[in-house]
Amino acid sequence: MRVTIIDYGAGNVPSVERALERLGAESERTNLPDKIARAGALLLPGVGHYAALVRALDEQKMREPLVGAIQRGVPFLGICLGLQVLFESSAESPQLHGLSLLPGKVCALPSTVKLPHMGWNQIASNRQSQLLAGIDASAYFYFAHSFAGPDSNGSTTATCFHGAPFAAVVETQNIYGVQFHPEKSGDSGSRLLQNFLRIAT
Amino acid sequence: MSLAHRIIPCLDTDGERVVKGVNFVGLRDAGDPVALAARYNKEGADELVVLDIAASRDHRPTFLETIRRVAAELSIPLTAGGGVRTLEDGRAVVRAGADKVTVNTAAVERPELISELSREFGAQAVVLAIDAKRNGGHWDVMVRGGRESANRDAIQWAKSGVSLGAGEILLTSVDRDGTRVGFDTELTAAISKAVSVPVIASGGAKLPEHFVQIFKEGAADAALAASIFHDGAQPIRTLKEFLSASGIEVRFPC
Numbered sequence: 001m002r003v004t005i006i007d008y009g010a011g012n013v014p015s016v017e018r019a020l021e022r023l024g025a026e027s028e029r030t031n032l033p034d035k036i037a038r039a040g041a042l043l044l045p046g047v048g049h050y051a052a053l054v055r056a057l058d059e060q061k062m063r064e065p066l067v068g069a070i071q072r073g074v075p076f077l078g079i080c081l082g083l084q085v086l087f088e089s090s091a092e093s094p095q096l097h098g099l100s101l102l103p104g105k106v107c108a109l110p111s112t113v114k115l116p117h118m119g120w121n122q123i124a125s126n127r128q129s130q131l132l133a134g135i136d137a138s139a140y141f142y143f144a145h146s147f148a149g150p151d152s153n154g155s156t157t158a159t160c161f162h163g164a165p166f167a168a169v170v171e172t173q174n175i176y177g178v179q180f181h182p183e184k185s186g187d188s189g190s191r192l193l194q195n196f197l198r199i200a201t
Numbered sequence: 202m203s204l205a206h207r208i209i210p211c212l213d214t215d216g217e218r219v220v221k222g223v224n225f226v227g228l229r230d231a232g233d234p235v236a237l238a239a240r241y242n243k244e245g246a247d248e249l250v251v252l253d254i255a256a257s258r259d260h261r262p263t264f265l266e267t268i269r270r271v272a273a274e275l276s277i278p279l280t281a282g283g284g285v286r287t288l289e290d291g292r293a294v295v296r297a298g299a300d301k302v303t304v305n306t307a308a309v310e311r312p313e314l315i316s317e318l319s320r321e322f323g324a325q326a327v328v329l330a331i332d333a334k335r336n337g338g339h340w341d342v343m344v345r346g347g348r349e350s351a352n353r354d355a356i357q358w359a360k361s362g363v364s365l366g367a368g369e370i371l372l373t374s375v376d377r378d379g380t381r382v383g384f385d386t387e388l389t390a391a392i393s394k395a396v397s398v399p400v401i402a403s404g405g406a407k408l409p410e411h412f413v414q415i416f417k418e419g420a421a422d423a424a425l426a427a428s429i430f431h432d433g434a435q436p437i438r439t440l441k442e443f444l445s446a447s448g449i450e451v452r453f454p455c
Contacts, residue, residue, distance in 0.1 A: 015300070
């Protein structure tokens with residue numbers, strides 16, 4: 001099984017590639033609409049500004065094949081911004097439209113705490129999670145973000161707290177997303193990616 | 202459930218080799234940043250910082266190659282910098298595999314550099330390194346490796362840096378650097394209180410108690426040290442066990 005990594009220019013693509021390579025998975029990075037349309041499994045890493053991702057998806061004509069593939073049931077994993085873009089919109093760029101594959105809006109974390117939410121935090125898994133299978137409940141994951149999706153979403157399988165609760169892991173049908181960076185989260189992150197690979201194949 | 206306090210080893214390199222305080226027990230080639238990176242990754246470091254302290258233009262390609270080789274060893278975040286003067290320099294560092302870029306002297310001389318990098322990579326990828334030295338009742342920003350005063354107040358500079366788009370401050374006490382008498386808790390607490398972003402404290406660490414102090418009294422979000430880790434005097438795991446026993450939340454790799 002080859003994982004197609006959507007490369008819109010995000011800084012964390014090489015780390016994701018390396019993490020998959022360590023797990024023995026084949027991957028190819030692309031920004032070509034037809035390659036996305038034909039993918040067997042999709043991974044969207046993202047880091048930085050929400051607008052950069054949404055604009056790249058639109059300008060490089062990746063939105064339609066991406067949404068189409070996900071709706072056809074192709075396994076999809078979104079990392080950080082790659083999770084946030086699944087929602088309807090984000091307070092980081094309210095005028096832009098997300099992929100609307102999950103209900104709700106991405107909000108800013110409260111300014112009562114230090115932002116970005118940067119570093120290693122624990123998550124609370126609130127129901128059966130396939131991505132977190134076999135990972136210790138007290139495991140830490142690496143976060144680097146100031147905006148996040150709603151924790152109350154029906155597909156949220158784990159939440160995190162930094163000033164407010166937010167979605168750390170979402171899973172619904174073939175759609176998976178994590179707010180943290182599994183490619184930077186040591187053994188726990190590696191295990192999570194392995195779980196996605198198992199689900200996707 | 203809250204953010205763990207981070208322990209960050211720092212590799213000062215001449216672009217290619219680790220140059221300060223290296224005598225790592227059990228490493229065949231102690232000056233090799235790749236071997237050190239692999240070891241720290243395994244031992245539970247929360248991040249790694251690699252700096253080019255020579256920062257000579259001629260050695261740039263070598264430093265980028267070092268970043269590439271170090272990044273390949275890591276499953277934790279990597280911050281790199283030293284001599285980043287332009288957006289293009291920052292791009293090269295990120296493309297080589299760093300998650301965050303540090304800027305120091307060049308940002309003091311041309312603060313827009315912070316905004317340029319932040320716009321392109323996001324605030325979470327821009328670390329403003331500040332070398333601060335006490336001068337009477339305040340702290341001066343020092344540039345060119347801590348040798349020259351920029352005649353600027355460190356607290357004010359930290360605040361401006363954050364408003365320009367820095368997502369983190371790497372704060373080195375020039376007074377404490379290399380002394381091993383402990384971090385400058387007063388300086389760190391003052392900066393940490395003044396800004397809304399995480400602060401990494403650096404300079405003066407030797408004992409586990411110093412780390413407890415900088416987290417409890419200095420309000421640091423992360424603590425950085427170099428030689429005490431390199432020379433094997435302070436294994437990361439025992440440091441974290443000490444911190445945990447002192448009531449400080451830390452992450453243990455599983």
